[in-house]
Amino acid sequence: xxxxxxxxxxxxxxxxxxxxxxxxxxxxxxxxxxxxxxxxxxxxxxxxxxxxxxxxxxxxxxxxxxxxxxxxxxxxxxxxxxxxxxxxxxxxxxxxxxxxxxxxxxxxxxxxxxxxxxxxxxxxxxxxxxxxxxxxxxxxxxxxxxxxxxxxxxxxxxxxxxxxxxxxxxxxxxxxxxxxxxxxxxxxxxxxxxxxxxxxxxxxxxxxxxxxxxxxxxxxxxxxxxxxxxxxxxxxxxxxxxxxx
Amino acid sequence: xxxxxxxxxxxxxxxxxxxxxxxxxxxxxxxxxxxxxxxxxxxxxxxxxxxxxxxxxxxxxxxxxxxxxxxxxxxxxxxxxxxxxxxxxxxxxxxxxxxxxxxxxxxxxxxxxxxxxxxxxxxxxxxxxxxxxxxxxxxxxxxxxxxxxxxxxxxxxxxxxxxxxxxxxxxxxxxxxxxxxxxxxxxxxxxxxxxxxxxxxxxxxxxxxxxxxxxxxxxxxxxxxxxxxxxxxxxxxxxxxxxxxxxxxxxxxx
Numbered sequence: 482x483x484x485x486x487x488x489x490x491x492x493x494x495x496x497x498x499x500x501x502x503x504x505x506x507x508x509x510x511x512x513x514x515x516x517x518x519x520x521x522x523x524x525x526x527x528x529x530x531x532x533x534x535x536x537x538x539x540x541x542x543x544x545x546x547x548x549x550x551x552x553x554x555x556x557x558x559x560x561x562x563x564x565x566x567x568x569x570x571x572x573x574x575x576x577x578x579x580x581x582x583x584x585x586x587x588x589x590x591x592x593x594x595x596x597x598x599x600x601x602x603x604x605x606x607x608x609x610x611x612x613x614x615x616x617x618x619x620x621x622x623x624x625x626x627x628x629x630x631x632x633x634x635x636x637x638x639x640x641x642x643x644x645x646x647x648x649x650x651x652x653x654x655x656x657x658x659x660x661x662x663x664x665x666x667x668x669x670x671x672x673x674x675x676x677x678x679x680x681x682x683x684x685x686x687x688x689x690x691x692x693x694x695x696x697x698x699x700x701x702x703x704x705x706x707x708x709x710x711x712x713x714x715x716x717x718x719x720x721x722x723x724x725x726x
Numbered sequence: 727x728x729x730x731x732x733x734x735x736x737x738x739x740x741x742x743x744x745x746x747x748x749x750x751x752x753x754x755x756x757x758x759x760x761x762x763x764x765x766x767x768x769x770x771x772x773x774x775x776x777x778x779x780x781x782x783x784x785x786x787x788x789x790x791x792x793x794x795x796x797x798x799x800x801x802x803x804x805x806x807x808x809x810x811x812x813x814x815x816x817x818x819x820x821x822x823x824x825x826x827x828x829x830x831x832x833x834x835x836x837x838x839x840x841x842x843x844x845x846x847x848x849x850x851x852x853x854x855x856x857x858x859x860x861x862x863x864x865x866x867x868x869x870x871x872x873x874x875x876x877x878x879x880x881x882x883x884x885x886x887x888x889x890x891x892x893x894x895x896x897x898x899x900x901x902x903x904x905x906x907x908x909x910x911x912x913x914x915x916x917x918x919x920x921x922x923x924x925x926x927x928x929x930x931x932x933x934x935x936x937x938x939x940x941x942x943x944x945x946x947x948x949x950x951x952x953x954x955x956x957x958x959x960x961x962x963x964x965x966x967x968x969x970x971x972x973x974x975x976x977x978x979x980x
Contacts, residue, residue, distance in 0.1 A: 504831055591817075596812055597816055599776075604804070605799075
């Protein structure tokens with residue numbers, strides 16, 4: 482019953498987000514600010530994690546392929562498939578649930594406990610639209626982050642594979658192009674689009690409806706991370722079933 | 727002027743406001759006082775239009791909030807200024823951006839026009855030169871003054887203050903009280919202050935409404951409050967030894 486109530490509250494919040502739009506000139510500034518806070522400031526961790534995980538995937542694959550009958554190009558093939566299908570869209574989204582999700586929950590939650598949201602409402606401003614809509618629009622750029630992650634993941638795989646002596650450059654490039662199905666990229670970006678909406682809205686919900694003080698802001702951030710991750714994993718399963726099976 | 731007629735407010739089975747009728751006067755500082763749980767905050771939220779009364783009406787210069795459409799309500803809200811207990815300044819914005827916020831949201835003024843008005847109100851609250859500071863860089867008293875500047879920048883007809891001097895030292899509290907009273911008179915605003923501070927009651931209480939258990943128990947002003955024989959209000963306003971002595975002196979005409 483409690484969960485049903487929360488789902489209802491989440492739907493009401495989403496409805497409010499798209500009602501009574503904030504003045505366009507103000508909204509434009511808010512969207513640019515959110516693009517900076519949510520997208521640009523996340524690039525550092527995405528670049529770092531993608532590059533090294535790409536390398537690790539290659540090393541682990543190489544060390545597990547001992548059979549001389551299996552071609553070395555399979556290392557690059559495996560790295561490509563892992564990175565495009567799962568690592569970049571899903572693993573990076575879980576990391577973003579921690580980084581961006583916590584930021585969204587704590588920033589909106591702090592505004593709630595310090596009456597800043599009440600101040601917006603008293604002025605006749607639709608606080609849900611003012612605070613959450615720019616975040617949703619900014620997160621529409623999230624697929625670009627994932628594209629960068631895919632590129633750097635494969636780059637990391639190449640460097641680790643070739644420099645580590647597990648595979649030569651020619652074999653890697655052959656494996657990279659082997660049995661490439663362009664639809665897998667479409668699938669990955671469709672997933673990413675849904676993940677972006679989850680990353681923008683669930684943490685916003687936890688901040689927007691939080692009650693209490695500073696301690697509860699911290700608790701809300703943790704809860705938000707847990708629920709965003711759970712919903713991401715479930716959505717990942719459902720989308721994979723729908724789009725790939 | 728705000729006219730309140732027989733306002734009731736219930737949450738489920740629990741009735742918080744049990745029929746309040748009063749008039750808040752224009753150009754005066756109207757105080758709502760009462761013990762915790764008396765219904766002051768719910769009453770203030772009803773006056774702000776954040777809660778709709780379960781029964782009764784609230785009229786703002788003849789306009790009944792409950793019967794207005796969404797546009798009418800929004801326009802009326804834009805004529806209201808609010809000073810929150812904790813100031814509620816937007817901490818990601820500078821003092822200038824905070825004060826300019828209502829102008830950016832609700833007017834079509836150019837940046838130069840907005841800046842001129844912002845500097846006018848900052849000067850009025852004695853904060854000239856603080857434009858570039860962030861709320862975290864200024865004191866509690868200064869934050870309250872910024873909140874007052876933000877509340878009056880769009881020339882509201884109604885100003886609401888929720889315990890505006892809580893958490894301030896006595897000297898700053900008096901400064902804030904006097905500032906609100908001066909601004910109220912200068913701009914002929916209907917100001918309503920939700921207060922716990924008995925200094926405020928005796929200093930700026932031009933119209934005082936005392937709530938108890940969701941009912942209006944007493945109504946008057948600072949010049950007659952000491953004459954009341956209502957035990958509840960005597961115990962509430964003159965609870966400390968100092969205020970008991972003040973009342974005694976007032977009764978003796980000292």
